[in-house]
Structures are given as structure tokens and as C-alpha cells.
Amino acid sequence: MINSLVAPDRFIMPPNTVSYLAGPLGGLAWKTANEAAKQYFLTLASGTRIEEVFAQVEEEIYPLLARQVAGTPKDVSIAFALNVTEALIKLLDCIEASLDAQHNIVTPSTAYSSLRLLAKSLRQRRGTQLRQPEGTTDDVIGAIDEQTRLIIIEEFDTQYCEMLDLARIADVARSVGARLVVDASQLIGIFPLDFHHFDVAVSTAYKGLLGASNGCTPIFLNRARWQPGAIRPSYAGRNSIQMESEESFLFKDDPGARLQPGGLNWLGIFLLLDSLRNMQELRLELEDIAQHVLALTTEIVLALKDLARTNDQLTLDIIAGKNPLLRGPHATIRMQRASAKLVCERLAERGIYLSYDSTGLRLGPRIHNSSTDVERAVKHLGEVLLELSYNPLDPTWVAG
Numbered sequence: 001m002i003n004s005l006v007a008p009d010r011f012i013m014p015p016n017t018v019s020y021l022a023g024p025l026g027g028l029a030w031k032t033a034n035e036a037a038k039q040y041f042l043t044l045a046s047g048t049r050i051e052e053v054f055a056q057v058e059e060e061i062y063p064l065l066a067r068q069v070a071g072t073p074k075d076v077s078i079a080f081a082l083n084v085t086e087a088l089i090k091l092l093d094c095i096e097a098s099l100d101a102q103h104n105i106v107t108p109s110t111a112y113s114s115l116r117l118l119a120k121s122l123r124q125r126r127g128t129q130l131r132q133p134e135g136t137t138d139d140v141i142g143a144i145d146e147q148t149r150l151i152i153i154e155e156f157d158t159q160y161c162e163m164l165d166l167a168r169i170a171d172v173a174r175s176v177g178a179r180l181v182v183d184a185s186q187l188i189g190i191f192p193l194d195f196h197h198f199d200v201a202v203s204t205a206y207k208g209l210l211g212a213s214n215g216c217t218p219i220f221l222n223r224a225r226w227q228p229g230a231i232r233p234s235y236a237g238r239n240s241i242q243m244e245s246e247e248s249f250l251f252k253d254d255p256g257a258r259l260q261p262g263g264l265n266w267l268g269i270f271l272l273l274d275s276l277r278n279m280q281e282l283r284l285e286l287e288d289i290a291q292h293v294l295a296l297t298t299e300i301v302l303a304l305k306d307l308a309r310t311n312d313q314l315t316l317d318i319i320a321g322k323n324p325l326l327r328g329p330h331a332t333i334r335m336q337r338a339s340a341k342l343v344c345e346r347l348a349e350r351g352i353y354l355s356y357d358s359t360g361l362r363l364g365p366r367i368h369n370s371s372t373d374v375e376r377a378v379k380h381l382g383e384v385l386l387e388l389s390y391n392p393l394d395p396t397w398v399a400g
């Protein structure tokens, strides 16, 4: 029997919640987020210049964020963008000039849409070759060669529901002189990451970091991998430069500051800080969170297999990493997107919250979950699938 790591009543949940396992979609917001948002608006309403307040916030939030990748602000320079897509656009803007026609870029065919599309647009602009292997460690490494200059990956492969070995990939990337850009959205705040294993990582704030709000994406630049001047955006807003004259501007020294040209989504940043403070006050260690999530994911997989044992109609195609220690933050039941959406809607009527993507129905436990949540969710899922006449052989249900 696994208990929750943090009492569920510390989070804002839909009022009728029976079980909330929709972690992959986004984490639950801490109830303290309400107070943090109020403080933010009161600060503005009292006429305080937001830049002054933000200077203090930066001092506190950068070390807390750096801890998420096992470093300090001396190891990683941090910047904020509005979302992962924007963060990648800004980074690729700085990397692009080093790419030309004899080079290749490696991005798995299953990576998040922005990663794939941005890699494709680099191919069009720079004439580089684009390699799109599957998203496992071996497949990514197999696609890298002497001409690889850029590798853009997620650190969790949603096709196989398995974590990648970033240390191994980083070694190979460095041996050929390629930049390694990692989208850590699925793992950050849940599994320990190490800044030594990427050149730059980006992540959503609203999943494992429980930062409540979209609109605030931390960028982690491994300082040792960016020589002075390597981050030189093709734009310069008032926060990224030291001098304001348009003709002779001078970028700030800090690589992260250079990527943050103008006003930021400060409310999102305040909410993220509030979440990081909660995690620190509760002494939540990433190792413990990871162990908790892995143990519950194993329970989910076993409970789903049990469903099939009791009813032939409930034979499910369960995607979960073969090695339980590499399973990462969720398991998926392979299903057509439209069917998975319908199942989620029916389950939500019963107070059971799961999520879905193009791979299928996803069950992702987080710090507020216990074994009871798993039991309830799987029991209701079985009932809903029978109600909807689920058929494992019917292509409208199961993707080919």
C-alpha cells in the first residue's frame, strides 16, 4: 500500500475528484497558488515597479530551479520564455549559424511536435540533413555521426514510455561536437536530471514543477558548454543588452539574460516560485518523488493486466518501459486519440481524471496519489470501457 507523498488537500482539484492521475497533462496547482497570485497583484496595485520585485524573485528562483538539474546558478544560467516552443525558437536562432549542408540534425520521429517542426524548418533554411530515428537511447545514438551538429530530444520517449540515458547520449554528442538540446518537460520536478548531460534543457512549468501556469518556461543553459558570445540572438530587447542605443548595443554577459529580451510573464514566474518553495519546505527530494511515481506506475501496470485476466474484452495494449526503473512518469494504453478522449470524458463524469495524447490513454501518478487512486481509476476505467463496448480488435479503438 503506497501512501501519497503530499496530502491531496494541499492541491486545487476539480470538486468531485475521486482519483486524479492526469499528471502528464499538467500537475495540480498548490492551494497556496491563490495567495501567491494575490500577492503578485497587490504588489503591482501598490505601485511597486515589477522590475524591482523581480530582482528579488530571480535571486530566489534561480537557485531553486538549478537544483532541479543538480546544479547552482554558477553551473547553469537560467532564462524564461513563454513556452517550450518559444524557448526552442530562441535557442535555435543562436545555434542556426553553425549549421550547413554537410551537417545533420537528429530528432526522433516521435518527439513533441515543436521539436520535429523546428528541426524541419532548420533543414529548409540551412540545407542540413534531418535524421528522425525512433526515440530510444540506442536509436538516437545510432543516428549520430561525425556530421551531426545538433540533437534535439525529449528525455522520455512517449512511444515506448521509457526514459532515455542522457549521460550516454551526451557522451556521444560531445565526441562528435554536436549540441544536445533536451526537452525535459515530462521528467523535470519528478526525476533527478543532471546539467552535465545536456547543453541546454527546456521544460514546461506546469507539469512536474507544479507551477500552475502556462506562459513560463525555464531554459537551463549548461554554462560550461556555451563559450562567451555563443548565445547571440538576432534580436535585442531592453533586458538582454547593457546599452540602449540601437546602433551600438552590447549584450549582457550572462547567456540566459541575453535570451530574455523584454517583459516576462511575471505572474507565471511568481506561481512557479511558490511551487518550488512548497517543495523545498516539504523537503521533497527528487529521488523520493521518482521512487514514489515508479512504484505507483508499476501498480498501474499490474492492475491493468489484472483487468484483462478477469475479462477477455478488456485485453489492453499497455505501453510501459520494460525496465521498471526506466518507466518514467506515466504508462499508456495504446488507443486512437478520439477513443481515448471519449474515455477521458466518460471517466471525468465519475470524478476520475486521466489524460490522452496521440499514443493513447495515459495514467500518470504524482506526489498527491496513493494506491487507492490507482485502484479506483482502474476499476472505473474497466467499467467505462465495457459501457463503451471496447473491443481490442476493432481499429476504431486501437491504433494500427
Ligand SMILES: Cc1ncc(COP(=O)(O)O)c(C=O)c1O
Pocket (backbone or CB within 6 Å): 083, 084, 085, 086, 112, 114, 154, 183, 185, 186, 204
Ligand atoms: C514534451 C513536451 N514538450 C513541450 C510541451 C509544451 O510545449 P508548448 O507549450 O510550447 O506547446 C508539452 C506539452 O504537453 C510536452 O509534453
